[in-house]
Amino acid sequence: xxxxxxxxxxxxxxxxxxxxxxxxxxxxxxxxxxxxxxxxxxxxxxxxxxxxxxxxxxxxxxxxxxxxxxxxxxxxxxxxxxxxxxxxxxxxxxxxxxxxxxxxxxxxxxxxxxxxxxxxxxxxxxxxxxxxxxxxxxxxxxxxxxxxxxxxxxxxxxxxxxxxxxxxxxxxxxxxxxxxxxxxxxxxxxxxxxxxxxxxxxxxxxxxxxxxxxxxxxxxxxxxxxxxxxxxxxxxxxxxxxxxxxxxxxxxxxxxxxxxxxxxxxxxxxxxxxxxxxxxxxxxxxxxxxxxxxxxxxxxxxxxxxxxxxxxxxxx
Numbered sequence: 099x100x101x102x103x104x105x106x107x108x109x110x111x112x113x114x115x116x117x118x119x120x121x122x123x124x125x126x127x128x129x130x131x132x133x134x135x136x137x138x139x140x141x142x143x144x145x146x147x148x149x150x151x152x153x154x155x156x157x158x159x160x161x162x163x164x165x166x167x168x169x170x171x172x173x174x175x176x177x178x179x180x181x182x183x184x185x186x187x188x189x190x191x192x193x194x195x196x197x198x199x200x201x202x203x204x205x206x207x208x209x210x211x212x213x214x215x216x217x218x219x220x221x222x223x224x225x226x227x228x229x230x231x232x233x234x235x236x237x238x239x240x241x242x243x244x245x246x247x248x249x250x251x252x253x254x255x256x257x258x259x260x261x262x263x264x265x266x267x268x269x270x271x272x273x274x275x276x277x278x279x280x281x282x283x284x285x286x287x288x289x290x291x292x293x294x295x296x297x298x299x300x301x302x303x304x305x306x307x308x309x310x311x312x313x314x315x316x317x318x319x320x321x322x323x324x325x326x327x328x329x330x331x332x333x334x335x336x337x338x339x340x341x342x343x344x345x346x347x348x349x350x351x352x353x354x355x356x357x358x359x360x361x362x363x364x365x366x367x368x369x370x371x372x373x374x375x376x377x378x379x380x381x382x383x384x385x386x387x388x389x390x391x392x393x394x395x396x397x398x399x400x401x402x403x404x405x406x407x408x409x410x411x412x413x414x
Contacts, residue, residue: 114177128332158390165189165387169380191385196381205363205388208341210273215280218338223283223336224329227290230319232303233313240290248284253339257346262348276358277352286332293322293328330403334396341393359389363406 139250161178166189171181174207229235230242260279261270269275298321306316323330334406344360351357372381 102160106164125285127382146236147270152307160342161387161390165384172380173376185380188264189380193388194380198410200354201359201362201381201385201388204357204359207273208360208389209392211276211343211404212282212337212340215277216333216342219281219283219286219336220333222281223286223332224290224293224316224322224325225391226287227292227328228294228298228317228325230287230296231291231294231322232300243282248282249288253343256283257349260346261349269299269348271352271356276343276347276356279346280343283332283336283339286336289332289335290328293325293331297324327403331401334400338393341389359385363389 101369132298152389163178163180164172164335166176166184166186167181168183168185171185175181230245256279264270264275269278302320303316304325306320311319341358342360343358344364347358347361348364351361357365363385366378366382369375370377370382
């Protein structure tokens with residue numbers, strides 16, 4: 099009896115039908131060259147940053163070079179070329195002695211308007227922003243809507259109403275007519291509320307209240323140090339705004355002893371153009387250089403406060 103054995107055929111792998119569509123893109127290896135679109139986008143961003151840098155530095159370069167020239171070189175040479183000699187020290191001496199030293203008076207006025215005004219405005223803004231964020235009182239959101247409305251109204255549109263109000267109370271052509279409006283900063287209140295919501299945890303305030311601290315002490319000893327980066331930011335915004343303010347002092351003041359720097363430089367520049375006093379043009383140029391220096395210095399001194407989040411690790 100014979101047995102027939104059959105060989106088992108090997109199993110065939112299933113055949114998958116060809117799929118239609120695009121193949122998956124191969125992975126880019128490390129060190130491979132970037133795509134042209136990425137290079138173009140990077141070059142475009144670099145070019146835009148370079149143009150922004152030139153737009154910022156070229157006027158300052160012209161101002162610095164022009165301040166080192168004599169009056170003849172100022173009108174007889176290219177704006178970005180040096181003169182025959184450097185007259186910066188001589189020009190600065192003439193600046194602070196011209197018209198019985200009125201420029202120094204203008205500079206002191208501007209420091210008072212901008213420095214003290216911005217400091218008080220920042221304190222008021224931080225306190226108001228903290229109250230809008232952490233406290234509960236009737237009509238809070240409606241009042242904050244009025245603050246946002248004040249943010250949207252430009253300052254130049256408020257100059258004439260402020261002049262009329264100042265005329266009613268006798269503050270026209272006085273120091274207070276320019277100083278008091280600088281204490282109101284709606285945008286600072288908005289920023290302070292944002293910083294308070296981000297930097298001041300509710301748990302820390304609840305712990306302080308449970309320990310018996312009053313609301314004023316909680317704000318001064320706990321919340322305010324946490325909002326210090328926001329306070330510095332608000333101060334710089336308001337300081338720059340008041341320092342560069344021109345239209346409100348122009349409307350409010352007629353006494354040159356009360357002028358800020360911007361308005362005084364405008365008087366010298368107008369005198370050079372309309373009354374034929376070319377020496378006043380050089381005074382305006384050198385005075386502009388001196389007026390820019392405090393802004394640059396204060397930004398460089400306070401910029402480190404922007405980088406610190408003072409509540410890091412306060413809440414686990």
